[in-house]
Amino acid sequence: MSDVLLRGVSVAYESNVAVSGFDLAVAEGEWVSLIGPNGAGKTSILRALARLVPFTGEVRIGGTQVTALSGRELARRVAVVMQDPHMPSGMTVSQYVMLGRSPHLNYFGREGGADRTVVADILDRLSLLRLAARSLDQLSGGERQRTAIARALAQEAPVLLVDEPTTSLDVGRQQEVLELIDGLRAERGLTVVAAMHDLTLAGQYADRLALLVGGRLVIEGAPSEVLTEASIASHYGAQVRIFDMNGSGRAVVPIREERR
Amino acid sequence: MTVARSAIATPMLPGLPRLPWLWALVGVLTLLAAATVGVLVGPVHLSLQTVIAALLEPVPIIGGGTVDPSQSTILWSLRLPRVVLGAAVGGMLAIAGAAYQGAFRNPLADPYLLGAAAGANLGATLAIAFAPGTTLIGVNVVPMAGFAGAAAAVGAAYVLGRTVTGVRNTTGLILAGVAMAAFFNAIQTFVQQSQTSTIRQVYSWILGRLVTAGWDGVGLVLPYIAISVIVILLHRRLLDTLSVGDDEVTSLGISARRVRLIVVIAATLGTAAAVAVAGTIAFVGIIVPHTVRLLVGRSYRVVVPLSLLFGAAFLVLADALARTVVAPAELSIGVITAFVGAPFFIVVMRSTRAAEL
Numbered sequence: 001m002s003d004v005l006l007r008g009v010s011v012a013y014e015s016n017v018a019v020s021g022f023d024l025a026v027a028e029g030e031w032v033s034l035i036g037p038n039g040a041g042k043t044s045i046l047r048a049l050a051r052l053v054p055f056t057g058e059v060r061i062g063g064t065q066v067t068a069l070s071g072r073e074l075a076r077r078v079a080v081v082m083q084d085p086h087m088p089s090g091m092t093v094s095q096y097v098m099l100g101r102s103p104h105l106n107y108f109g110r111e112g113g114a115d116r117t118v119v120a121d122i123l124d125r126l127s128l129l130r131l132a133a134r135s136l137d138q139l140s141g142g143e144r145q146r147t148a149i150a151r152a153l154a155q156e157a158p159v160l161l162v163d164e165p166t167t168s169l170d171v172g173r174q175q176e177v178l179e180l181i182d183g184l185r186a187e188r189g190l191t192v193v194a195a196m197h198d199l200t201l202a203g204q205y206a207d208r209l210a211l212l213v214g215g216r217l218v219i220e221g222a223p224s225e226v227l228t229e230a231s232i233a234s235h236y237g238a239q240v241r242i243f244d245m246n247g248s249g250r251a252v253v254p255i256r257e258e259r260r
Numbered sequence: 261m262t263v264a265r266s267a268i269a270t271p272m273l274p275g276l277p278r279l280p281w282l283w284a285l286v287g288v289l290t291l292l293a294a295a296t297v298g299v300l301v302g303p304v305h306l307s308l309q310t311v312i313a314a315l316l317e318p319v320p321i322i323g324g325g326t327v328d329p330s331q332s333t334i335l336w337s338l339r340l341p342r343v344v345l346g347a348a349v350g351g352m353l354a355i356a357g358a359a360y361q362g363a364f365r366n367p368l369a370d371p372y373l374l375g376a377a378a379g380a381n382l383g384a385t386l387a388i389a390f391a392p393g394t395t396l397i398g399v400n401v402v403p404m405a406g407f408a409g410a411a412a413a414v415g416a417a418y419v420l421g422r423t424v425t426g427v428r429n430t431t432g433l434i435l436a437g438v439a440m441a442a443f444f445n446a447i448q449t450f451v452q453q454s455q456t457s458t459i460r461q462v463y464s465w466i467l468g469r470l471v472t473a474g475w476d477g478v479g480l481v482l483p484y485i486a487i488s489v490i491v492i493l494l495h496r497r498l499l500d501t502l503s504v505g506d507d508e509v510t511s512l513g514i515s516a517r518r519v520r521l522i523v524v525i526a527a528t529l530g531t532a533a534a535v536a537v538a539g540t541i542a543f544v545g546i547i548v549p550h551t552v553r554l555l556v557g558r559s560y561r562v563v564v565p566l567s568l569l570f571g572a573a574f575l576v577l578a579d580a581l582a583r584t585v586v587a588p589a590e591l592s593i594g595v596i597t598a599f600v601g602a603p604f605f606i607v608v609m610r611s612t613r614a615a616e617l
Contacts, residue, residue, distance in 0.1 A: 050510075050511050051510075052507050052510055052511060070513070071510065071513040071514065071515060072513035072514075073513070074513060075511060075512050075513030076513070078511075079511070080508075080511040082507065082508060082511075085504070085505075085508060086504050086505040086508065087504070088503040088504060088558075090557075090558035091500075091503065091558070091559075092274075092275030092276070092277075093275060094273055094274060094275035094276050095275055095276055095277060095500070095559065096504075098276065099500075099501055099504060099508075099512060100512070102501060102512040102513060102514055103512060103513040107498075108494050108495075108497075109497075110497065116273045116276070119273060120273050123273075132273060132274045132275045133274040133275035134275070155512070
């Protein structure tokens with residue numbers, strides 16, 4: 001059974017249709033990346049999955065319609081790493097990561113020793129323990145992204161939604177973050193749905209890619225099927241060369257015609 | 261997914277907010293000191309021994325009848341209710357300010373953000389102008405009208421904000437509050453100017469006073485303030501959670517809208533009760549939470565309880581000053597809170613990390 005299932009999902013912001021009739025099934029432990037040009041509807045699909053935006057159609061997590069779940073139940077099944085999460089200045093790393101325990105607390109509940117153990121484990125796994133008492137505004141870009149992931153992991157949800165996880169990171173930090181997510185997926189059996197701009201990285205880490213254009217799914221499959229020069233020229237309007245990296249994925253390289 | 265538990269010792273995970281007990285103790289001692297000053301200061305001199313003896317008077321065995329009855333009356337009927345009311349109002353305005361700042365993620369928010377002051381002023385002005393001296397079920401109608409005006413203004417702002425801009429938009433709600441405050445202020449000014457014989461009384465009410473405080477006044481507002489304070493204290497973890505933004509809060513399984521609504525209702529209820537008996541005392545709801553934030557930390561788990569203590573102490577001291585600066589006359593307490601509070605706040609800002617506000 002699919003861990004994540006979207007059937008005929010449409011999202012509209014007032015009169016603007018962002019996603020139209022979108023179908024996708026993601027198996028448990030699978031990584032599917034949503035790719036597509038700006039405004040294709042990638043983020044809107046993630047927001048529908050997390051029930052952060054009204055939608056029509058069917059969205060199921062672990063076989064249950066998300067509309068049938070309470071907010072807390074949904075947050076125990078789906079964790080989201082936002083593209084640019086708001087990190088309040090003055091709040092510490094451990095305090096921010098501890099917010100991830102909210103779905104496991106009653107309305108007036110307080111975190112206990114078990115919650116601190118979970119947070120400490122995650123901080124340790126993500127090499128953030130030494131930064132536990134540091135204020136969020138004193139973190140580098142890579143540290144901020146790891147902290148955002150740590151906050152999502154603290155929810156202990158089986159499905160992780162990640163929106164543009166490598167934006168504004170240098171190439172080293174991009175690899176670091178994606179390796180981290182992939183390692184966590186392997187360790188904890190996470191199902192990952194990510195919206196990604198970088199096609200090379202998307203193809204290297206995802207099991208499958210779903211290419212959206214104008215809110216519609218145009219092609220879905222293994223990276224080798226989706227990342228072709230023809231499809232990228234057609235849907236992105238970009239001239240690229242694609243190089244097979246001998247088992248290390250496919251590199252998508254933009255080319256520029258020589259000036260005469 | 262379940263995280264494999266490691267052998268890391270966790271109870272002392274650094275960086276988690278804890279109530280600094282030393283600051284809490286300082287707050288309690290400051291409040292006690294302020295209360296002591298509050299009962300000692302006044303036109304009739306009361307010594308500390310007299311106050312202690314009068315306080316112990318009703319206690320069996322150790323209490324005795326050695327206190328001058330007139331001094332005992334001054335303490336029990338004038339000074340003590342005034343100190344208790346000052347502490348309740350000051351604590352309420354400060355904790356409501358902290359609650360509003362957390363609920364709206366806006367450091368400039370104060371308890372009057374959604375029009376509570378304007379509504380209370382209009383209610384009280386109408387009562388003073390058109391029903392002076394009237395009582396309703398044995399209670400003066402002015403505080404009741406102030407309470408009703410404050411609640412009506414905030415309720416109208418909430419409905420307006422929700423109808424026009426949607427429930428998720430806090431900016432829209434704040435703008436609705438600004439609009440309602442302007443509207444209520446316009447009516448209040450019109451009534452005030454058309455009833456010139458009551459201008460002095462209205463103006464005195466607006467600036468805030470604890471002059472008429474008695475146990476009746478205390479009994480009138482304490483239940484509302486107690487409920488409000490308890491609800492806000494119970495929400496201090498959730499106020500911290502709200503600081504990451506509505507989408508993230510929702511993704512954590514918490515309804516930001518529900519938390520905000522409950523906190524705003526509780527803070528408004530307490531604020532309406534406070535302004536009903538003390539007028540619209542300015543600045544306490546801004547200055548006290550920010551001073552606590554600058555000195556102790558930004559988590560609402562710390563800011564909320566300490567604002568309650570220091571707000572109570574601040575207003576009791578401000579009232580003592582209001583009674584003594586131009587004795588035997590009295591200054592309006594709002595003049596003292598702004599005149600003393602503003603420079604103090606600037607000193608705190610200069611000596612701490614004001615950038616973190």
